[in-house]
Amino acid sequence: xxxxxxxxxxxxxxxxxxxxxxxxxxxxxxxxxxxxxxxxxxxxxxxxxxxxxxxxxxxxxxxxxxxxxxxxxxxxxxxxxxxxxxxxxxxxxxxxxxxxxxxxxxxxxxxxxxxxxxxxxxxxxxxxxxxxxxxxxxxxxxxxxxxxxxxxxxxxxxxxxxxxxxxxxxxxxxxxxxxxxxxxxxxxxxxxxxxxxxxxxxxxxxxxxxxxxxxxxxxxxxxxxxxxxxxxxxxxxxxxxxxxxxxxxxxxxxxxxxxxxxxxxxxxxxxxxxxxxxxxxxxx
Numbered sequence: 001x002x003x004x005x006x007x008x009x010x011x012x013x014x015x016x017x018x019x020x021x022x023x024x025x026x027x028x029x030x031x032x033x034x035x036x037x038x039x040x041x042x043x044x045x046x047x048x049x050x051x052x053x054x055x056x057x058x059x060x061x062x063x064x065x066x067x068x069x070x071x072x073x074x075x076x077x078x079x080x081x082x083x084x085x086x087x088x089x090x091x092x093x094x095x096x097x098x099x100x101x102x103x104x105x106x107x108x109x110x111x112x113x114x115x116x117x118x119x120x121x122x123x124x125x126x127x128x129x130x131x132x133x134x135x136x137x138x139x140x141x142x143x144x145x146x147x148x149x150x151x152x153x154x155x156x157x158x159x160x161x162x163x164x165x166x167x168x169x170x171x172x173x174x175x176x177x178x179x180x181x182x183x184x185x186x187x188x189x190x191x192x193x194x195x196x197x198x199x200x201x202x203x204x205x206x207x208x209x210x211x212x213x214x215x216x217x218x219x220x221x222x223x224x225x226x227x228x229x230x231x232x233x234x235x236x237x238x239x240x241x242x243x244x245x246x247x248x249x250x251x252x253x254x255x256x257x258x259x260x261x262x263x264x265x266x267x268x269x270x271x272x273x274x275x276x277x278x279x280x281x282x283x284x
Contacts, residue, residue: 007032007041014076014083016042023088026080044086046078048144051094053101055150062113067152072101072132073144082140090139097136101146104131114153121148 008031009015015027018040027041034041053070060066074097076086090096108127109117117124125146133143 005033005036007034009043012045012047014044014046014078014080016044016083016087018042023084026083042087044076044083046076046083048073048075050074051097051101053098053105056102056105058106058109060109060114060117061111064114065154066109066114066117067150068105068109068148069150070101070105070128070146070148072097072146074132074136074141075144077140077142085138085140093136093139093141096139097132097141100132100135101128104128104135105148118151118153121151124148 007015007027009027009029011029013029015032017024017027017032017034019035019038021040024039050071050073053072055067055069057065058068076083076093086093105128108124108131112120125148128148129143129146132146136143
């Protein structure tokens with residue numbers, strides 16, 4: 001009880017004021033005047049708070065004893081109705097929240113096998129939060145979140161779980177090793193295939209090159225022969241005719257046949273050339 005007529009309410013608080021033991025109102029943050037002895041002020045923390053439900057042994061759905069511990073985070077709603085409810089609808093909400101949490105945990109875990117309890121803590125936290133939210137709503141309290149800190153099985157069960165976990169890890173390692181080896185072998189196989197394809201491609205290109213070379217050479221020879229023939233036709237056609245005549249003359253002379261050849265005949269030029277060549281040979 002304060003005899004000072006001034007009361008300061010902090011931003012993290014709300015205050016319930018009673019006059020002659022009867023609820024008069026809720027004080028918001030700031031400076032307030034009260035009547036000493038007549039008015040009584042009760043401060044309420046509206047920040048987020050935490051309570052520990054403490055460890056307890058719980059029997060799971062498959063009859064295993066396990067130790068469970070949980071923490072509850074909550075806050076008193078800051079509006080007047082809920083601040084009033086936190087003071088008049090429950091005797092001590094700290095102690096009540098712990099009690100309800102312990103009871104709710106036993107009920108939730110007792111319906112599930114230990115394996116599910118141990119592997120689905122997120123779901124358990126959600127169920128616990130919803131249950132507490134519904135039961136603490138009349139107290140003007142909002143459950144922010146719940147955290148199941150520990151779930152400890154009996155020692156023999158823990159030992160078995162450790163062995164199972166070790167075996168699973170070894171199995172996973174073996175699978176990973178086999179996968180790595182398979183990947184390595186597959187990589188080597190692909191590399192060999194690529195190499196063989198490269199050799200094949202090189203041989204094909206080499207054969208195509210040789211074929212093209214032969215075709216070009218044959219084409220070149222054909223063009224050369226064509227050019228020679230064209231040149232022969234162009235430049236040596238008349239000489240070929242004269243040569244043919246000369247052959248005929250030689251054959252006729254070998255039979256001592258006499259012919260009269262005009263002096264202006266082209267054949268005379270050929271005969272003169274032959275006689276000149278013969279005289280040169282005799283001088284040598």
